[in-house]
Amino acid sequence: MKLKKGTPLxxxxxxxxxWGGKFGGSFVPETLKKPIEDLTIKFQKxxxxxxxxxxxxxxxxxxxxxxxSFIKLENLSNNxxxxxxxxxxxxxxxxxxxxxxxxxxxxxxxxxxxxKYIIGDTGAGYxxxxxxxxxxxxxxxxxxxxxxxxxxxxxPNCDAIRKNGAEIVPVYxxxxxxxxxxxxxxxxxxxxxDNVHMAVGSTVGPNIFVKICGWSTAQISKELKIQLTDxxxxxxxxxxxxxxxxxGSSAYGFWSEFIDYDKKQIELIGVEAGGPKNSKLHAxxxxxxxxxxxxxxxxxxxxxxxxxxxxxxxSISAGLDYPxxxxxxxxxxxxxxxxxxxxxxxxxxxxxxxxxxxxKLNPSLEPCHAFAEAIKIxxxxxxxxxxxxxxCGDAKKDRDxxxxxxxxx
Amino acid sequence: xxPSLIKQTxxxxxxxxRPALITFTVAGDNSKNKSLEILKSISQYADICELxxxxxxxxxxxxxxxxxxxxxxxxxxxINDVFSITKKFKEIKKSKPIILMGYYNIIYQYGxxxxxxxxxKSKVDGLIIVDLPFPENIKFxxxxxxxxxxxxxxxxxxxxxxxxxxxxxxxHDMIYYISMLSTTGGKLKISSKxxxxxxxxxxxxxxxxxxxxxxxxxxxxIKSLKKADGLVVGSAICKEITxxxxxxxxxxxxxxxxxxxxxxxxx
Numbered sequence: 001m002k003l004k005k006g007t008p009l010x011x012x013x014x015x016x017x018x019w020g021g022k023f024g025g026s027f028v029p030e031t032l033k034k035p036i037e038d039l040t041i042k043f044q045k046x047x048x049x050x051x052x053x054x055x056x057x058x059x060x061x062x063x064x065x066x067x068x069s070f071i072k073l074e075n076l077s078n079n080x081x082x083x084x085x086x087x088x089x090x091x092x093x094x095x096x097x098x099x100x101x102x103x104x105x106x107x108x109x110x111x112x113x114x115x116k117y118i119i120g121d122t123g124a125g126y127x128x129x130x131x132x133x134x135x136x137x138x139x140x141x142x143x144x145x146x147x148x149x150x151x152x153x154x155x156p157n158c159d160a161i162r163k164n165g166a167e168i169v170p171v172y173x174x175x176x177x178x179x180x181x182x183x184x185x186x187x188x189x190x191x192x193x194d195n196v197h198m199a200v201g202s203t204v205g206p207n208i209f210v211k212i213c214g215w216s217t218a219q220i221s222k223e224l225k226i227q228l229t230d231x232x233x234x235x236x237x238x239x240x241x242x243x244x245x246x247x248g249s250s251a252y253g254f255w256s257e258f259i260d261y262d263k264k265q266i267e268l269i270g271v272e273a274g275g276p277k278n279s280k281l282h283a284x285x286x287x288x289x290x291x292x293x294x295x296x297x298x299x300x301x302x303x304x305x306x307x308x309x310x311x312x313x314x315s316i317s318a319g320l321d322y323p324x325x326x327x328x329x330x331x332x333x334x335x336x337x338x339x340x341x342x343x344x345x346x347x348x349x350x351x352x353x354x355x356x357x358x359x360k361l362n363p364s365l366e367p368c369h370a371f372a373e374a375i376k377i378x379x380x381x382x383x384x385x386x387x388x389x390x391x392c393g394d395a396k397k398d399r400d401x402x403x404x405x406x407x408x409x
Numbered sequence: 410x411x412p413s414l415i416k417q418t419x420x421x422x423x424x425x426x427r428p429a430l431i432t433f434t435v436a437g438d439n440s441k442n443k444s445l446e447i448l449k450s451i452s453q454y455a456d457i458c459e460l461x462x463x464x465x466x467x468x469x470x471x472x473x474x475x476x477x478x479x480x481x482x483x484x485x486x487x488i489n490d491v492f493s494i495t496k497k498f499k500e501i502k503k504s505k506p507i508i509l510m511g512y513y514n515i516i517y518q519y520g521x522x523x524x525x526x527x528x529x530k531s532k533v534d535g536l537i538i539v540d541l542p543f544p545e546n547i548k549f550x551x552x553x554x555x556x557x558x559x560x561x562x563x564x565x566x567x568x569x570x571x572x573x574x575x576x577x578x579x580x581h582d583m584i585y586y587i588s589m590l591s592t593t594g595g596k597l598k599i600s601s602k603x604x605x606x607x608x609x610x611x612x613x614x615x616x617x618x619x620x621x622x623x624x625x626x627x628x629x630x631i632k633s634l635k636k637a638d639g640l641v642v643g644s645a646i647c648k649e650i651t652x653x654x655x656x657x658x659x660x661x662x663x664x665x666x667x668x669x670x671x672x673x674x675x676x
Contacts, residue, residue, distance in 0.1 A: 016545055027513055027540040029469040031590060034567035173475060174465060186468045191591045193567065294514040295466060297540065307488050308518035310466045 003335050005260045009252070009328055010214040017207030018299070020334055023327035026206040028297045032186075035193040040208045042113055047215060056108060060219060063137065064100050067223035068092040070231065070388075075358035083240070083381035085374055087361060087391045088224055088254065095130045096394035097364070098250040099201065101216040103130035106199035107138045109212070113197060119143045120199040121185040123150055123178030123246070124319030124366065125157025125397055127201030132166035142166035145185040149176040150318045157397045175312045178246075178322045182296050202247025203326035206297035210327060217253025220390065225257045237265055238385040240377070243392070244369040245270040245340065246283065246320035248329045250392040255338070263337060270329060271369045273315035274342035281314035283321050286333050286340040295324040301333075316345035316401065317365035319393065343372035349405055351375055352395070364393035365401065414506040414534050415559050416582040418456050419619040419638060428635050429456040430672050431621060433510065433643030434664075435474065436460050436491040437481030438650060443660060444481070445494045447650075450665045452498075452505050454672040459537070459641065462491045462511040469539050471594035473644035476651055488519055489527075496531040508535035508561065521549060525556050535559035537585060543576050550579060561585050564620075566607060577615045585641070586611060588624045588634075594644025597625035601633035608637060628670055635675045642671055 001020040004012050009019075017025045026036060046052045060066045069092060073085045090098045103120070110118045118140045122128030128144035135142035144161050148170045151158055161168055169188075174180040182200070189198040200209035203217075228235055241258060243251035251270050258266045272284035282288060285301040293302035295310060303311040303323035315321040332338040343351070351371035355361055363371060370389045378387055395402065395409075402409045412420070422429040432455040438444050444460075452458055463478035463486055470478070495507050509528065516524045516538065528536065536558055541549060543562060550560035562580040564573055565587040577584065588604045589597065597604075604622065611620055622634055623641030634640055649667045653660040 025545065026542075027545075028542060029539055029565075030542050030563040031469075031565040031567050031587060033542050033565075033572070034569060173479070179466065183466055183468055187471070187592045190469055191595060194590060291518070294512075294517055294540070296468065299517075302514075304514070304518070306518065308514040308516075309464065309482060310514075 001331070001334050003259065003337055008218070009256060009259055009331070010211045013207060019327050019331040022292065023300055023330040024207050024210060024298050026297055027294050027299070028206050029190055031190050032193060036206055036208055043109060043208060043212055046109065046112060052108070052112065056105060059104055059108070060101070064094045064104060065092065066219060067227065070224060070227040073359050073361070076355060077378070079358055080375060080378040082379040082383070083385035083387045084383065085378055086386060086388045088220065088388055089361070090220055090250065090390055090392040091363065091394040095126070095133055096396060097126040097130070098217055098220060098253060098392045099126040099130040100133070101219050101253065102201070102213045102249060103127065103134040103199065105212060105216040106131065106197065107134035107140060110140055110197035111138055115195055115197040117141045117196040118199060119145065119185055119188055119196055121145045121178065121181040121201050123147070123181065123321055124317070124364070124393070125150065125154035125161065126319065126393060128168070129157045129160045131199055132161045132164035135166060136164045143169055143188070145169045145171055145181045145188065147171050147175070147177040147181045150178065150181070153401060154318050154397050156399060177313070178318065179310060179313070186296065202249040203252050203328055204247040204296060204298060204300070204324055210298065213249050214252045214256065214328060217249050218256040220250070220253040221255060221257035224254070224388070236386050238382070239266045240269055240385065240387045241266060242269045242271065242370045242374050242387060243390045244320060244366045245272050245286065245325060245329060246322050246366065248326035250390055252326060252328050254390040259337060268332065268338035269373060270338055270340040271373045272340060272342040273317055273320035273369060274344040274347070275314040276316070277344045277346045279314055281312060282342065283313035283315045283323065284342040285323065285325050286329060287342045298327050300324050300327045300330045316348060317369065319366040320369065341373060343369040347372035352402065353406065361391060362395045363391045364395045365398050366393050367391045413557065413559060413582050414504060415457065418506055422456055422639070427675055428637050429621065429639035430454065430675060431457040431459060431639050431641040432646055432668055433459040433461060433641060434646055435463050435477040435481050436494050437463065437484060437486030438477040438647070439480050439654060439660070440484050441486070441490050441494065445497055446661050447664050448494065448498050449501065450661050451668040452502050453665070454668045457506045457508060457639070459508045459510050459643070460491060460495065462488060462509060462515055464512040464515055467512060469592055471592040471644060473594045473647040473651065477647040488515060492527045492531040495533055499532040506534040507532070508537060509533050510537040511539065513538050513541045521552060525552055525558065528558055529556045533558060535561050535583065537561045537563070543572070543579060547579060554581060559583055563587060564611060566590060573611055574614060577618060580618055582619060584618055584620045586620050586622050588622050588626070591624055593624055595625050597630050601630065604634065605636055628667070628674065631671055632674045640675065
């Protein structure tokens with residue numbers, strides 16, 4: 001299994017849609033074969049269409065607000081000692097997280113396909129909030145599928161979704177979290193694929209959804225590459241790009257432009273949700289060595305039991321609380337291009353306290369997992385090492401959890 | 410080689426000038442023994458029995474079958490149970506075809522070859538894998554054929570004409586036509602006439618293969634589709650199991666009555 005240089009990772013799959021011969025694919029019911037084929041053909045055309053690209057770039061700049069800033073966390077760095085810690089503040093994007101890139105692109109594709117209805121899944125509520133925003137912006141009717149447990153714990157985002165005129169469909173099956181929301185959303189699409197467009201909220205699901213999402217979030221690393229050169233006049237010699245990984249859309253977007261670099265120069269570190277310190281449950285299929293399985297139409301490392309039933313997961317962060325992970329990250333893991341680890345709920349909370357104490361930054365619990373790793377390794381590294389954390393979400397949505405766990409927000 | 414049990418069944422029902430009645434129940438719903446009892450009892454009226462092996466993340470099942478699957482898993486279902494149920498069933502109902510139905514991850518974890526060996530040993534006649542579509546399923550379908558197990562291809566209203574032709578080419582004795590855009594157990598949202606029209610187009614391409622219709626078939630709708638080679642009823646049966654549990658009534662009796670009534674409507 002080998003990575004190709006000069007080809008975006010999203011395009012390094014075989015004719016059946018598998019990366020590295022075994023991750024990804026399209027394990028879908030027959031009914032979805034045609035809509036997926038239509039979408040695949042359309043997307044191939046659109047991504048080469050100059051008018052479409054121009055439109056996308058226009059909305060990325062004027063609606064999403066690209067580029068998001070790249071800042072040095074001076075106080076945090078000084079306090080930790082060792083490496084310099086920087087942040088790519090993707091949470092500045094319209095809506096407060098990276099999910100807006102994928103949502104905007106899906107809304108544009110939906111319009112280009114002449115469909116009026118768009119549906120999507122959400123865990124933390126950001127994918128849903130952004131899709132409802134994009135739907136409103138582009139005049140589409142929108143339904144968001146969300147686990148009943150997540151509706152309770154991510155209320156601020158639910159309020160936003162409803163305010164944007166979208167309907168939230170609560171999902172009561174299974175563990176009532178993201179995994180069930182994605183299943184229900186797919187089931188709805190099976191029944192309504194003739195006039196409904198489906199957006200998958202991360203780089204997961206059947207092959208084409210991995211590609212569309214990765215293509216959208218790649219904007220993050222495109223910006224960062226320019227910002228790095230502006231700041232340092234060259235790409236520095238020792239960089240560590242740290243990102244949280246749930247489905248893996250922000251991590252892929254943060255890394256895509258840097259995958260071709262030698263890992264000694266640019267190390268890619270993915271941080272999964274380790275769950276509560278004293279719990280056996282987690283949402284870390286990569287770093288806790290889960291087996292390959294098929295979930296939501298794709299083969300990837302999946303938290304599951306011996307028989308192939310998908311396991312319950314547990315994490316303080318709804319956005320990472322997912323048993324599977326993008327096939328792109330499975331490929332990066334097996335080719336050893338990226339390193340994956342996990343942070344516990346407690347680590348993430350501690351990181352939140354540290355970051356907000358020293359910096360004017362309010363990262364949500366998802367990127368706090370990445371900050372936890374930065375805080376852990378920075379003191380051991382040299383001053384010329386540049387750690388960059390993708391601060392991909394804003395903590396407003398975590399208000400209730402933070403108040404409860406830390407007594408303050 | 411003699412024709413498969415599935416083929417023989419269709420030859421028989423055609424002689425009787427009626428469609429084959431195909432039932433679907435979930436292995437282990439609501440317990441291992443009970444699901445075997447149900448199977449034995451309904452097979453008096455059903456021509457072919459589909460037995461689902463439950464998965465907790467089904468992407469194509471509606472509420473009724475999801476409920477049955479979750480109930481089975483909650484009550485301790487293990488994949489080996491589906492083989493032991495089939496084996497016990499076949500000991501007394503040798504000539505009744507059994508088709509296993511489920512999602513690919515369960516087979517993937519068990520190992521394709523192991524799974525097919527155990528199917529063969531327990532005398533499974535056919536397999537339906539919901540999320541292993543054509544052409545990705547060609548290799549697996551060939552493996553099935555080598556074990557004398559029918560791999561049942563699915564066709565849906567969204568399947569293109571060209572694709573239908575290819576799928577037929579790779580199919581074995583039976584093809585499953587999905588009546589409408591829906592998960593299992595949805596309400597029939599298009600007319601029976603329209604369904605039969607599309608069905609006829611598929612049949613025109615293949616006189617020799619048996620095409621059955623499933624999804625949305627209930628006591629109310631079954632009669633209107635009786636021109637088909639076979640009709641599958643699943644959710645309506647799972648729903649009866651749920652209702653019988655709720656009302657604390659005899660599940661086996663109630664479900665058998667449903668199947669009996671279904672059969673009477675297409676005789």
